Amino acid sequence: MPIMSDTTSVAAGATSANVLLGEALALLPFPALVKVEASTSAAAGEMTATFKSGLTVHADAAPVNPAVAAGVLDAQGRDTILPGEKAQGTLDLRFTSGAAGATNATWRVTVAI
Numbered sequence: 001m002p003i004m005s006d007t008t009s010v011a012a013g014a015t016s017a018n019v020l021l022g023e024a025l026a027l028l029p030f031p032a033l034v035k036v037e038a039s040t041s042a043a044a045g046e047m048t049a050t051f052k053s054g055l056t057v058h059a060d061a062a063p064v065n066p067a068v069a070a071g072v073l074d075a076q077g078r079d080t081i082l083p084g085e086k087a088q089g090t091l092d093l094r095f096t097s098g099a100a101g102a103t104n105a106t107w108r109v110t111v112a113i
Contacts (some may be wrong), residue, residue: 005108007071010097011048016091016105025111028053028088033112036082036093039067042103048096049081049105054089058082064077064095064105071106084112 004023010016020026028034038049038061048061057076062081073079095105 002111002113003108004111005106007106008095009102009104009105010095011102012097012100015096016048016094018106019076020091020093020103020109023071023091026091028091028111031086032048032113033084033085033107034058034082035057035080035084035089035110035112036107037079038081038095038105038107039072039079040064040095040103040105041067041070041099042099045103046097046099047103047110049107050094050096052092052094053087056087056089058085058087061096067106071104073106085109
């Protein structure tokens with residue numbers, strides 16, 4: 001299963017650009033199961049994630065949990081935004097920060113092809 005992952009910084013009160021731009025599987029020409037996970041350096045309730053594929057919105061302003069440790073995703077699945085849905089087309093993952101300062105979002109997108 002191909003995995004795309006990184007850490008993205010989001011300015012206070014801002015929404016990131018599509019973090020998947022430039023990734024190998026940012027455009028899925030075929031249906032595939034997609035799992036999205038993310039954690040944040042912000043406090044609870046201060047960051048949300050939106051995930052779309054093509055014109056379908058799979059997760060809209062889903063809460064992103066604070067990280068158990070900086071840059072680490074929870075092994076028990078606590079950081080799952082989208083557990084596995086069929087997606088096709090251009091993948092779009094954006095983070096919105098409600099924090100007073102810049103925050104980080106650590107994310108991973110797994111594609112089952």
